[in-house]
Amino acid sequence: MSTTYRNAVSTLGSDAGQPMLFAHGYGCDQNMWRLVTPAFEKSHRIVLFDHVGSGKSDLSAYEDSRYADLSGYADDILQIIHEHDLHDVVFVGHSVSAMIGVLAAVREPERFASLVMVGPSPRYIDDEQDGYVGGFSAPDISELLESLDSNYLGWSSAMAPVIMGNPERPELGEELTNSFCRTDPAIAKKFARVTFLSDNRKDLPRLRVPSLILQCADDVIAPTAVGRYVHQHTPGSTFVEMNATGHCPNLSAPEETVDAIKSWL
Numbered sequence: 001m002s003t004t005y006r007n008a009v010s011t012l013g014s015d016a017g018q019p020m021l022f023a024h025g026y027g028c029d030q031n032m033w034r035l036v037t038p039a040f041e042k043s044h045r046i047v048l049f050d051h052v053g054s055g056k057s058d059l060s061a062y063e064d065s066r067y068a069d070l071s072g073y074a075d076d077i078l079q080i081i082h083e084h085d086l087h088d089v090v091f092v093g094h095s096v097s098a099m100i101g102v103l104a105a106v107r108e109p110e111r112f113a114s115l116v117m118v119g120p121s122p123r124y125i126d127d128e129q130d131g132y133v134g135g136f137s138a139p140d141i142s143e144l145l146e147s148l149d150s151n152y153l154g155w156s157s158a159m160a161p162v163i164m165g166n167p168e169r170p171e172l173g174e175e176l177t178n179s180f181c182r183t184d185p186a187i188a189k190k191f192a193r194v195t196f197l198s199d200n201r202k203d204l205p206r207l208r209v210p211s212l213i214l215q216c217a218d219d220v221i222a223p224t225a226v227g228r229y230v231h232q233h234t235p236g237s238t239f240v241e242m243n244a245t246g247h248c249p250n251l252s253a254p255e256e257t258v259d260a261i262k263s264w265l
C-alpha cells in the first residue's frame with residue numbers, strides 16, 4: 001500500500017531543498033506542525049504524515065502484529081523515505097516520535113542528516129534498579145492506561161490540558177483534546193500501551209547522526225531529567241532547554257521552536 005495513502009503523506013516547500021520529515025506525537029496528527037513548517041518551506045522540502053490511526057491515515061492499514069512495538073512505526077518512517085526517495089533527511093520528531101526516529105536512523109543512518117527530538121523520552125517509567133527517572137511510577141502508568149481503556153474520551157478531556165500545560169491559555173488544551181478525540185479510540189488505546197510501556201534506552205548510544213534535544217520546562221510527560229538523560233546517552237547530541245512550558249512547544253511556542261531548530265541547523 002502506498003504510504004501517500006496509508007499515512008496521508010503530504011509535501012510542501014521547495015522540491016529541490018533538503019527534506020525535513022516531521023513526525024507528530026501521540027494523539028496528534030500532522031496539523032500540529034502548521035505553525036512551525038512555514039519557516040522552513042523556502043529552504044526545505046517539507047514532508048508531513050499521520051501515523052496509522054491518526055489524522056487522515058488509512059485505519060484499515062493498522063495491524064496488531066506490525067504495531068506491537070515502536071519498530072513498526074519506524075518501518076513506516078523508512079517506507080515513506082524510500083517511497084519518496086528522500087536522502088539527507090532532517091527528521092523532526094515530537095514526543096514518542098523522537099524515539100521512533102531514533103529507531104529508524106539507527107537502522108538506516110545513511111538516509112539521515114540529523115534528528116531533532118522535541119520532548120523525547122526513552123522510557124516513561126522510573127527504573128529504581130539503575131536510578132533512572134522517567135517521571136512516572138509503574139502504578140502511575142497502569143492507572144493511566146486503565147483510565148484510557150475504560151473511557152478514552154473522558155481521559156482525553158482530562159489529560160490533554162495537563163499534557164499541554166500553559167493553563168493560562170486554555171485554547172491550547174482544547175485543541176489537543178480535540179485532536180485526541182479525532183484519533184481512532186481502539187488504535188489510540190493500543191498505541192498508548194506501546195508508547196508508555198516502551199524502553200528505548202539501549203538504542204540511544206547506537207545513534208550515529210547529530211541530534212538536537214529540545215527540552216521544555218514543566219513538562220509532565222518528559223521532565224528535564226529525562227531530556228538530560230537522552231543527551232548524556234546519545235553521541236553527538238546537543239541539549240537546549242527552552243523557555244517554553246508543557247509538552248507541545250510546536251503549538252505553545254512555535255517561534256522559539258523554529259529559532260532553536262534554525263540556529264542548530
